[in-house]
Amino acid sequence: MNVSRNNIASQPDNSSTSMSWQKIQAELIRRISERIWLPGELVPREIELAEEFGCARATINRAMREMANSGLLNRRRKAGTRVAINPVRKATLDIPVIRLDIESRGASYRYLLLSKEITTPPPVIANRLMLAIKTELLHLKAVHFSDDQPFVFEDRWVNPAAVPEILDVDLENKSANEWLVQNALFTSGDISFSAHNAIEEEAEILGVAAGAALFIVERLTWLGTAPITSVRLSYSPGFKMHTDL
Amino acid sequence: MNVSRNNIASQPDNSSTSMSWQKIQAELIRRISERIWLPGELVPREIELAEEFGCARATINRAMREMANSGLLNRRRKAGTRVAINPVRKATLDIPVIRLDIESRGASYRYLLLSKEITTPPPVIANRLMLAIKTELLHLKAVHFSDDQPFVFEDRWVNPAAVPEILDVDLENKSANEWLVQNALFTSGDISFSAHNAIEEEAEILGVAAGAALFIVERLTWLGTAPITSVRLSYSPGFKMHTDL
DNA sequence: AAGTGGTCTAGACCACACC
DNA sequence: GTGTGGTCTAGACCACTTC
Numbered sequence: 019m020n021v022s023r024n025n026i027a028s029q030p031d032n033s034s035t036s037m038s039w040q041k042i043q044a045e046l047i048r049r050i051s052e053r054i055w056l057p058g059e060l061v062p063r064e065i066e067l068a069e070e071f072g073c074a075r076a077t078i079n080r081a082m083r084e085m086a087n088s089g090l091l092n093r094r095r096k097a098g099t100r101v102a103i104n105p106v107r108k109a110t111l112d113i114p115v116i117r118l119d120i121e122s123r124g125a126s127y128r129y130l131l132l133s134k135e136i137t138t139p140p141p142v143i144a145n146r147l148m149l150a151i152k153t154e155l156l157h158l159k160a161v162h163f164s165d166d167q168p169f170v171f172e173d174r175w176v177n178p179a180a181v182p183e184i185l186d187v188d189l190e191n192k193s194a195n196e197w198l199v200q201n202a203l204f205t206s207g208d209i210s211f212s213a214h215n216a217i218e219e220e221a222e223i224l225g226v227a228a229g230a231a232l233f234i235v236e237r238l239t240w241l242g243t244a245p246i247t248s249v250r251l252s253y254s255p256g257f258k259m260h261t262d263l
Numbered sequence: 264m265n266v267s268r269n270n271i272a273s274q275p276d277n278s279s280t281s282m283s284w285q286k287i288q289a290e291l292i293r294r295i296s297e298r299i300w301l302p303g304e305l306v307p308r309e310i311e312l313a314e315e316f317g318c319a320r321a322t323i324n325r326a327m328r329e330m331a332n333s334g335l336l337n338r339r340r341k342a343g344t345r346v347a348i349n350p351v352r353k354a355t356l357d358i359p360v361i362r363l364d365i366e367s368r369g370a371s372y373r374y375l376l377l378s379k380e381i382t383t384p385p386p387v388i389a390n391r392l393m394l395a396i397k398t399e400l401l402h403l404k405a406v407h408f409s410d411d412q413p414f415v416f417e418d419r420w421v422n423p424a425a426v427p428e429i430l431d432v433d434l435e436n437k438s439a440n441e442w443l444v445q446n447a448l449f450t451s452g453d454i455s456f457s458a459h460n461a462i463e464e465e466a467e468i469l470g471v472a473a474g475a476a477l478f479i480v481e482r483l484t485w486l487g488t489a490p491i492t493s494v495r496l497s498y499s500p501g502f503k504m505h506t507d508l
Numbered sequence: 509a510a511g512t513g514g515t516c517t518a519g520a521c522c523a524c525a526c527c
Numbered sequence: 528g529t530g531t532g533g534t535c536t537a538g539a540c541c542a543c544t545t546c
Contacts, residue, residue, distance in 0.1 A: 038535070051448035051486070063512065074536045079513075089357075095513045096544040104444060107358040109454050112334075112351050113508075199349060203296040207508035209354050213458035213478040213500070231476035233458040239508070241296070255458070263358075263452035263484070283516070308531070319517045324532075341525040341531045514542075523533075 042071055043081035050090060050101050057103045061091070064099075111261050113209070113237075115196045116172075116251075120164045128163040129193050132223070136178075143175050146238055147245040153177075156184065158194050161223055167254070168224045174249040180241055195249075198239075202246055207239035211259070220252050230255050287316055288326035295335060295346055302348045306336070309344075356506050358454070358482075360441045361417075361496075365409045373408040374438050377468070381423075388420050391483055392490040398422075401429065403439050406468055412499070413469045419494040425486050440494075449484035449491055456480055456504070465497050475500050 049055045061067075064082070068075045082099060085091045089106040093099045120127045135157050138144075144151045156176040162169050174194055178185055181202045184194065214234045221228040233253040239246045294300045306312075309327070313320045327344060330336045334351040338344045365372045380402050383389075389396045401421040407414050419439055423430055426447045429439065459479045466473040478498040484491045 047448075047450070051450065053446075057445060065512090074538095075513095076515090076537090077535065079515090080534090083514085093513065094544070095542070096511055096546085098512065104360050104363060105448060107452075109356045109358055111354045111356060113354055114351050115349050118349060200302060203292075203350065204508070205292075205296065207352075208505065209508055210503045210505040211456055211478070212503040213476040213498075215460075215474070215476040229460070229474055231458040231460040233456070237508075253458075258455045258457040260453065260455040263449070263454055263482075310531095319519095320532095321518090321534090322516065324534090325515085328533085338532065339525070340523070340533075341527090341529080343531060510544100510546080512542100512544085514540105516539080516541100518537100520535080521533105522535100523531100525529100525531085527529075 038073060039077050039080045042067075042073070042077065043085060045071075046081060046085065047090070055101050057101050057105075059101050061099050061101060107263055109261050109263055111259065115199050116162045116170060116193065117196055120162065120169060123164070125164040126166070128166060129191075130161045130163070131190050131193075132159040132161060134158050134189060139175055143248055146248050147175070147177060149177065149245060153179075158189065160189075160193060162193065162195075169254055169257075171220055171223050171252040172249060173252075174247060176247045177245050180244040180246045194247075198247060202239075202241065204239035204241055204246055207237060209235065209237045211235055214252070216252070224252065224254050226255055233257050233259070283318060284322050284325045287312075287318070287322065288330060290316075291326060291330065292335070300346050302346050302350075304346050306344050306346060352508055354506050354508055356504065360444050361407045361415060361438065362441055365407065365414060368409070370409040371411070373411060374436075375406045375408070376435050376438075377404040377406060379403050379434060384420050388493055391493050392420070392422060394422065394490060398424075403434065405434075405438060405440075407438065407440075414499055414502075416465055416468050416497040417494060418497075419492060421492045422490050425489040425491045439492075443484075443492060447484075447486065447491055449486055452482060452484035454480065454482045459497070461497070469497065469499050471500055478502050478504070 055061055062070070064075045064078045067078045071078065082091055082093065086093045089108055090102055091099050092102050117127045117129070136154050137157055138152055139147070139155050139157070141151055144153065156178055158172070158174045158176065160172045162172065172193070172195060176184055176194065176198070181198070183201065184197065187197050189197070212234045214232050216224065216226060216228055216230045216232050218228050220232060221230060224232070232255065235251040235253070236249070238248050300306055307315070309320045309323045312323045316323065327336060327338065331338045334353055335347055336344050337347050362372045362374070381399050382402055383397055384392070384400050384402070386396055389398065401423055403417070403419045403421065405417045407417065417438070417440060421429055421439065426443070428446065429442065432442050434442070457479045459477050461469065461471060461473055461475045461477050463473050465477060466475060469477070477500065480496040480498070481494070483493050
């Protein structure tokens with residue numbers, strides 16, 4: 019049964035391609051951005067739009083569901099779908115392995131383990147990980163170089179109870195960053211970004227003046243209810259984290 | 264080799280709920296995180312999984328499509344689906360209106376427009392916006408206060424050709440940030456985050472010492488091929504941008 | 509109680525990439 | 528050519544929320 023799925027005005031007819039939901043989404047976005055549908059306004063029901071576009075309700079649902087995910091629409095059962103009043107744009111940041119991040123910028127990668135010891139963490143770290151203060155953790159410090167320039171200083175605490183294998187890994191040659199990404203999938207975590215004036219240790223390691231503005235990433239990851247690792251990355255001045263919207 | 268999880272007939276219960284694709288996704292994630300499916304390994308085809316789970320192929324597709332979006336799987340037509348070798352975790356950052364950001368932290372919001380003029384931008388701004396250097400733009404400087412403390416300094420260039428209405432807006436009382444979010448949906452853009460030592464102007468406006476580490480957000484937005492605005496936000500020391508993974 | 513979105517199904521066709 | 532994922536359909540049932 020061939021479906022003549024071509025009715026919205028005079029679309030130059032990609033009826034041969036299966037881009038229907040994306041075209042519908044583009045049209046809905048147009049109606050919002052051109053203020054044909056105003057912020058806060060109730061938009062037609064899925065069934066009505068399906069009739070208008072001559073497609074199945076599932077196709078409309080796909081288009082609108084993704085718009086709701088990206089913050090453009092608010093949808094509630096029974097209450098219907100409304101144009102978001104404050105369209106919260108969501109930016110998606112990739113959190114890559116540092117080596118790949120550096121190499122993708124066309125630079126050479128080198129890694130140096132500065133220290134590795136098993137010890138009890140300071141209270142602030144224990145609290146973040148929700149572990150007893152006397153719990154012994156693996157404490158690592160390392161530098162990642164880009165074209166032989168210090169690029170990022172890594173200060174990491176790992177909970178061996180969550181990933182015991184890490185105690186046997188040769189961390190001189192493979193960074194904990196990379197090993198953990200490949201071997202310890204986490205189920206949840208959080209990340210924060212901030213700026214911070216370099217303290218002496220950071221300045222010395224990164225080869226910059228004390229007080230230089232460093233871009234700081236702090237990340238905490240969990241496997242179920244077990245904390246895996248807490249890491250603080252200090253990026254050399256000049257670093258920018260970039261993404262498209 | 265089939266696994267006969269004897270679930271096809273005797274689904275314990277959740278047949279009453281419609282959580283099927285999410286449950287399937289959770290099971291697939293379990294197989295990856297417990298290394299039943301190894302990184303780089305080809306996983307069964309959609310049809311095979313549909314048979315195994317006793318569901319339609321579309322349900323498997325929904326589960327796996329979202330896993331591919333979040334970087335856990337790599338999918339290619341004909342080549343099949345593989346477990347990602349370097350699971351690039353993606354963090355989703357909300358980019359809210361500054362006022363709402365401050366208020367959601369439980370603080371009071373105040374806004375002060377420092378300057379507003381129509382002028383030609385410096386070359387670096389014109390280049391970023393891909394406009395001729397002599398194009399006249401609206402240049403705004405403003406501060407957003409949180410509990411009467413300077414929170415972020417906003418330095419913005421707006422292209423009136425893209426949003427002529429902004430010339431008539433009372434920007435003393437409503438920030439360009441908020442007006443643009445509500446009135447000038449963009450179709451694409453990019454954003455970058457970095458750290459930067461406060462120069463004198465920033466230090467004075469934010470009430471901090473020169474050289475303090477500031478968290479910088481630079482954002483550029485487009486409506487189709489027309490540049491809308493380029494903005495640089497300098498956050499007071501102590502600011503952290505946070506998200507869950 | 510009723511209306512709306514969320515999800516599922518069984519089948520179909522197609523685009524794309526590998527052969 | 529051929530196999531895999533990407534998408535679409537028409538219909539169905541259900542969950543959630545508001546009435």
